[in-house]
Every structure is written in structure tokens, then in C-alpha cells.
Amino acid sequence: MSTAAPPASQFDIQEETGGSIGAAAREYWTRVKGGDMGSLPAIIGVVVLVAIFGIMEGETFLSKGNFANLINQGAAIMVLAMGLVFVLLLGEIDLSAGFAAGMGAAILATTLTEKGWAWPVALLAALATGVAIGFAIALLVARLGIPSFVVTLAFFLGLQGAMLLIIGEGGTIPIRDDAILSVMNDNMPVVLGWLFGLIVIAGFAAATLMRIRSRRKEGLPTEAMSVWAVKVGALAAVVLIAVWLLNQERQRETAIITIQGIPWVVPLVAALVVGLAFVLSRTAFGRHIYAVGGNAEAARRAGINVPNIKTACFVICTTLAIVAGVLIASRDNSVSPTTGGAQTLLYAVGAAVIGGTSLFGGRGRVYDAVTGGLVVAVIANGLPLVTQQSGTQFIVNGVVLLVAASVDAISRRRAAATGR
Amino acid sequence: MTATETSPQGQPVLSLRKVDKSFGAVHVLRAVDLDAYPGKVTALVGDNGAGKSTLIKAVAGIHPFDGGEMFWEGEKVEVHGPKQANALGIEIVYQDLALCDNLDVVHNMFLGREVKGGITLNETEMEKRAGETLRGLSVRTLRSLRQQVSSLSGGQRQTVAIARAVLWNSKLVILDEPTAALGVAQTEQVLNLVRRLADNGLAVILITHNMNDVFQVADNIACLYLGQMAAQVDAKEVSHGQVVELITAGRSGDMGLKPEVAAANVGGEA
Numbered sequence: 302m303s304t305a306a307p308p309a310s311q312f313d314i315q316e317e318t319g320g321s322i323g324a325a326a327r328e329y330w331t332r333v334k335g336g337d338m339g340s341l342p343a344i345i346g347v348v349v350l351v352a353i354f355g356i357m358e359g360e361t362f363l364s365k366g367n368f369a370n371l372i373n374q375g376a377a378i379m380v381l382a383m384g385l386v387f388v389l390l391l392g393e394i395d396l397s398a399g400f401a402a403g404m405g406a407a408i409l410a411t412t413l414t415e416k417g418w419a420w421p422v423a424l425l426a427a428l429a430t431g432v433a434i435g436f437a438i439a440l441l442v443a444r445l446g447i448p449s450f451v452v453t454l455a456f457f458l459g460l461q462g463a464m465l466l467i468i469g470e471g472g473t474i475p476i477r478d479d480a481i482l483s484v485m486n487d488n489m490p491v492v493l494g495w496l497f498g499l500i501v502i503a504g505f506a507a508a509t510l511m512r513i514r515s516r517r518k519e520g521l522p523t524e525a526m527s528v529w530a531v532k533v534g535a536l537a538a539v540v541l542i543a544v545w546l547l548n549q550e551r552q553r554e555t556a557i558i559t560i561q562g563i564p565w566v567v568p569l570v571a572a573l574v575v576g577l578a579f580v581l582s583r584t585a586f587g588r589h590i591y592a593v594g595g596n597a598e599a600a601r602r603a604g605i606n607v608p609n610i611k612t613a614c615f616v617i618c619t620t621l622a623i624v625a626g627v628l629i630a631s632r633d634n635s636v637s638p639t640t641g642g643a644q645t646l647l648y649a650v651g652a653a654v655i656g657g658t659s660l661f662g663g664r665g666r667v668y669d670a671v672t673g674g675l676v677v678a679v680i681a682n683g684l685p686l687v688t689q690q691s692g693t694q695f696i697v698n699g700v701v702l703l704v705a706a707s708v709d710a711i712s713r714r715r716a717a718a719t720g721r
Numbered sequence: 722m723t724a725t726e727t728s729p730q731g732q733p734v735l736s737l738r739k740v741d742k743s744f745g746a747v748h749v750l751r752a753v754d755l756d757a758y759p760g761k762v763t764a765l766v767g768d769n770g771a772g773k774s775t776l777i778k779a780v781a782g783i784h785p786f787d788g789g790e791m792f793w794e795g796e797k798v799e800v801h802g803p804k805q806a807n808a809l810g811i812e813i814v815y816q817d818l819a820l821c822d823n824l825d826v827v828h829n830m831f832l833g834r835e836v837k838g839g840i841t842l843n844e845t846e847m848e849k850r851a852g853e854t855l856r857g858l859s860v861r862t863l864r865s866l867r868q869q870v871s872s873l874s875g876g877q878r879q880t881v882a883i884a885r886a887v888l889w890n891s892k893l894v895i896l897d898e899p900t901a902a903l904g905v906a907q908t909e910q911v912l913n914l915v916r917r918l919a920d921n922g923l924a925v926i927l928i929t930h931n932m933n934d935v936f937q938v939a940d941n942i943a944c945l946y947l948g949q950m951a952a953q954v955d956a957k958e959v960s961h962g963q964v965v966e967l968i969t970a971g972r973s974g975d976m977g978l979k980p981e982v983a984a985a986n987v988g989g990e991a
Contacts, residue, residue, distance in 0.1 A: 519845045521852075522865070583842055585835045588824070592832055595821035600820045603833030608900065657748065663823035 375678025392662025399646025
């Protein structure tokens with residue numbers, strides 16, 4: 302701030318190289334206090350909830366089989382939440398995503414079972430529907446300027462109706478296609494599971510190391526190698542424990558067939574996370590999404606085509622909703638008018654927000670959908686064990702969503718107060 | 722009085738000659754002349770409604786002039802859009818800065834013009850160039866280039882917005898009231914930066930209401946009075962009071978518009 306300092310020394314943009322783990326931890330704590338909590342609430346949420354359900358219903362909740370269950374329950378919510386992250390980043394909302402998922406499932410089921418199409422064709426038809434729905438919503442929101450809340454509320458009703466017409470009132474369409482069913486119902490061989498875990502760890506370590514290397518080479522500040530080692534170590538621990546748990550025999554001891562291994566949906570979700578995170582954080586397109594969410598006028602003046610970015614985000618959201626719908630159909634082995642729908646949407650919005658995506662736009666990551674999805678899955682899985690009353694369950698879900706939104710609002714206020 | 726009489730500084734980067742601009746029946750700019758020289762800060766002053774914003778928006782290509790000529794490095798040019806103005810080397814820092822709070826300093830500086838390697842962003846290259854630019858401006862108030870803009874003070878934000886403008890080998894930087902919302906220390910900081918831009922060889926046009934700012938950094942003062950250029954004068958040759966008279970009455974002693982012209986304008990506007 303001073304003008305007296307000699308005009309030659311002047312560049313003390315701090316070099317962050319060589320910081321110790323302690324320094325990194327302090328830096329992180331300052332950020333958290335300043336309102337930038339990242340995925341901390343979600344991680345705390347998972348730990349607390351697992352502890353509560355573990356104490357109350359330990360035998361069922363902490364059983365080997367339930368962990369795989371949990372993942373199957375969470376997968377569709379996570380995928381739907383990933384799609385919603387793109388829309389939430391813009392500061393918009395897609396209320397129709399739940400029924401878009403149901404619509405995708407319905408189209409998949411009718412084309413597979415009633416029309417007898419091959420599964421890739423049926424899947425493509427469902428995905429194409431998602432793209433079309435996304436374009437329609439975006440046309441009304443981005444070009445015509447109708448608030449997304451209203452547009453997607455209309456689609457919420459419309460898609461629900463379309464789904465009923467396709468499936469028929471009260472009807473249920475079974476799915477018998479092995480490829481589609483295996484996603485949620487089959488597991489990777491044990492050896493392949495370990496290999497998958499190791500690839501994930503090695504991939505993360507290599508990618509982050511390469512980034513540090515290239516920054517070092519250019520003389521830019523980087524995080525300390527010790528911090529890198531701790532991060533890789535933490536990820537390795539989580540992945541290896543998860544793989545070990547899933548590779549346990551889940552069948553009762555008397556049964557003849559064995560059930561063990563990572564469900565096939567896990568690598569699918571992992572691939573989606575890596576791919577979408579790459580788009581959001583490493584491409585100009587992803588950068589522009591954040592810019593539009595942060596300050597649409599600034600983005601426009603910087604030459605970014607704001608309506609195009611919005612359109613792309615809505616299309617990505619509804620397309621991922623279709624993928625989520627396919628996962629739900631695969632898990633349920635059938636599609637009914639209640640597939641997807643409002644409950645799934647609420648869970649997914651909750652997942653995105655609990656994970657740390659802001660409802661006000663501009664802040665959020667794809668990983669948030671996974672950590673938040675885990676919290677929601679733990680609730681969806683554990684709560685029915687504790688109480689059978691659906692009334693209580695609805696109330697708890699409502700409270701959780703409110704808590705998540707409050708965390709978002711409070712962190713925003715803190716951020717404003719501390720100038721972050 | 723035209724600018725040529727007070728321009729011993731060589732060839733101007735930008736010269737406007739007798740430019741006009743009307744919005745419907747309202748004649749906002751009348752036969753305005755303006756010169757901006759490399760290495761010089763030209764303060765553009767004038768009361769509210771004098772046409773300052775219209776003038777710079779026309780230079781930026783947001784709405785073109787109706788008449789008159791614009792010369793860029795001696796060549797006659799016509800600017801029809803912001804991109805064209807950027808291509809010439811004209812950058813404008815608007816009053817609201819147009820920064821994205823949720824992005825860091827580097828991302829803001831390269832917003833819309835990202836450096837790419839294949840399909841991915843070349844973050845290291847961008848961070849390096851952003852660092853070099855800030856270093857070139859002797860900026861020493863940023864903690865990290867990876868800081869989010871929301872965590873910056875008003876003066877720091879202004880710095881980032883200005884640094885973004887000079888990143889692109891620009892030749893003329895136009896600043897719209899850069900100190901309007903800043904405290905004393907931060908105003909000082911930004912004015913020093915403005916001076917440094919000029920010292921690095923850029924032409925700077927500084928729009929401001931603050932006479933202290935004008936006399937602290939400007940080499941040249943251009944006074945707009947009700948859409949006419951009252952005078953473009955050397956800052957050393959005028960006093961504070963004379964500039965205020967030029968702004969409020971269009972003339973001061975033998976400087977500025979002829980009395981009957983200035984009076985006619987007042988009548989016309991009323």
C-alpha cells in the first residue's frame with residue numbers, strides 16, 4: 302500500500318514453494334474459517350451419520366453387504382447430482398431432472414422390452430431424448446429469458462405426464478436385458494477390483510505430480526512434496542479400504558453362489574467424475590461456465606457467448622439425468638411411473654449442495670456430487686433401518702436439505718465478511 | 722482551440738477529429754477533437770452529461786461515431802465493434818471492472834482469451850504471463866496469483882482489471898473513473914499504477930471527476946463541456962481553478978470555447 306517503497310523490489314507475490322504440511326494445514330484452516338469449506342461438511346456428515354446409524358443399527362447398517370447396497374443406492378443420485386452441478390454453477394436450477402431420469406428409464410424400458418431393440422440402440426434413444434429435453438429447456442431459459450425455476454417446474458409436470466403416457470397408468474415395464482441389468486447387479490472380479498483401485502491411485506498420483514513438475518519447471522509456486530504425499534496417501538487409504546470392503550464375501554455363509562467384488566457401476570461413475578471434472582477444471586469451456594455463474598455480464602464483455610454456455614449446461618444436465626435414470630432402471634429391474642421423480646431430484650439437489658455446490662452459482666465441483674451423494678445415500682440407506690415411518694423419513698430428509706442450504710448460505714456470508 | 726497546438730509529444734496513438742454523435746434528437750458530441758500520446762496520461766474531464774462515456778464507448782466500438790474521423794497511429798480507421806478495437810490495441814477498464822469474483826487472478830486476466838494447449842488450458846503459461854505483466858507494472862500487493870478475486874480489496878481489483886488490459890500488447894488503455902470507489906491509500910496505489918502504464922510507453926486516457934487525481938498523474942487535460950471539447954491543455958500550464966472553469970463554463974480566460982459558443986450551448990441545452 303505504501304508509495305514510499307523503492308520502485309524496484311516490488312514483486313512480492315508470495316512464493317508458496319517448500320511450504321510444510323503444517324503450513325498447508327494452517328492455510329486450509331484459514332480458508333475454512335473464511336467460508337470456503339469445500340467438501341468438509343460432506344465428509345463430517347458422512348462420519349457423523351455412519352457413527353449414528355452404526356450405534357443405533359450396527360448389525361444391519363455396518364454389515365458387509367450393506368456397503369455395496371449403499372453404493373448402488375448412491376450411484377444414480379451421484380450421477381444426477383453431477384448433472385445438476387453444471388446447472389447450479391450457472392445459478393440456475395433444473396427441477397425436471399428427476400423426471401427426465403424417469404423419462405429416460407421409461408424410453409429405455411419400452412424400446413428394450415416392448416419394441417425389442419438392442420440395448421445400445423435403446424440407450425442411444427434414451428440419451429437423445431435427454432439431449433432434446435435439455436435443448437428445449439435451454440431455448441426457453443437462455444434465449445427467451447424465462448426463469449429456469451418456472452421452465453423446469455413446467456417440465457417437471459410435463460415429463461411426469463409424458464412418462465405416465467408411455468408406461469401406462471399404474472403399469473410397470475420389466476427390463477430383462479443382461480447388459481443393462483449387469484451395471485447395477487454384477488460385480489467386477491476380485492483381482493480386477495484391486496487392479497482398478499491401484500489404477501485410480503496411480504492415475505491421481507501421476508496427474509498431480511506432473512502438474513507440480515511442470516509448474517516447478519516454469520518457476521511457479523507449487524505445493525510441497527510432503528503435502529502431495531499426504532494427499533496421495535489419504536486417497537490410497539480410502540480407495541484401498543473401499544476395495545477391500547467390497548471384495549469381501551457378501552453372501553450368507555450357507556449360500557452356494559458367491560457375491561463379492563466392486564459393482565460395475567463404480568468404474569462407470571468414476572469415469573464420469575474424471576471426465577466431467579476434466580471438462581470443468583481443465584478446459585476453456587469449463588472456465589467459461591464458472592465465469593457465467595460468477596458474473597454473466599463480465600463473461601459477456603469478455604467475449605463469451607453466454608446463451609451457448611447455458612444451453613450446453615442444460616443439455617449436459619438432462620443427459621446425465623438420463624444416465625441416472627438408466628442406473629435406477631437397472632437397479633430396480635423395471636420401470637414404473639415412480640421411477641426417478643421428485644424424490645430422486647430432491648436427493649440429487651441435496652447431494653450437490655451438501656457436497657459444497659452453491660445454489661447461488663459460480664461455486665461447485667464434480668467431486669462435490671460424489672461426497673454429497675454419499676451423505677444422501679447413507680441417509681437413504683440408514684434411515685429406513687432406524688424407523689419404518691415414512692413420515693419421519695420425509696421430515697429428516699427435509700431437515701437435511703435445509704441444513705445443507707444453511708451451510709451454503711452461512712459460508713457465503715462468512716466469505717463476504719472476510720472478503721473471500 | 723485544437724489539441725495540435727499543445728502537442729509537442731510526437732505522433733499521437735489516437736486522434737479524433739471533429740467527431741459527432743447523436744442519440745435521436747440529442748446531440749451528445751459535437752466536433753470533438755482528442756489526442757492520446759504514447760507515454761502520456763490524458764485526463765478526460767467534464768461534468769456529468771458532458772459526453773465522456775459516449776466518447777470512450779465510441780472509441781471502443783460499442784456505438785460508432787456518426788461523423789468525423791478517427792486516426793490510429795496516423796492512419797484513418799473506423800471501429801465497428803469491441804473486438805475490432807481490441808485488435809487495434811485499445812483496452813477499456815470499465816468502472817464496474819467486469820471481474821468474476823469466483824475466479825482467481827490469472828483466470829480473470831485471461832477470461833475469454835485463454836491460452837490453450839490442445840483442448841486443455843495452459844495454466845502454467847497463463848500464470849507465468851500474468852506474473853510477468855504484474856511484475857512489469859511493479860504490483861506488489863497481491864498475495865498469490867491463485868487468489869480468488871472476491872478476496873481482493875478494491876484497489877487490488879482495480880489493479881487486476883488494469884493488468885488485464887495491458888496483457889494484450891495494448892497501446893491505449895482507457896480507464897473509467899478508476900478511483901471513484903477507493904480510499905486514500907488505494908487511490909494512491911492505483912494512480913501510481915496509472916503513471917507506470919504511461920511510463921511503460923502506453924497511451925492512457927483517464928476519465929475522472931477528481932481534480933487531485935488529474936493533477937497528480939495527468940500530462941494532458943482534455944475538458945469536455947456539453948459535448949464539445951473546451952480545450953486539451955498541458956497539465957503544467959493550467960491551474961486547478963482554470964480546469965474547474967473549463968469544466969463548468971466551457972472557458973477560462975482566453976482558453977476554451979468562445980463566449981458566444983459556450984453561451985449558445987447553455988441556451989440550447991436549456
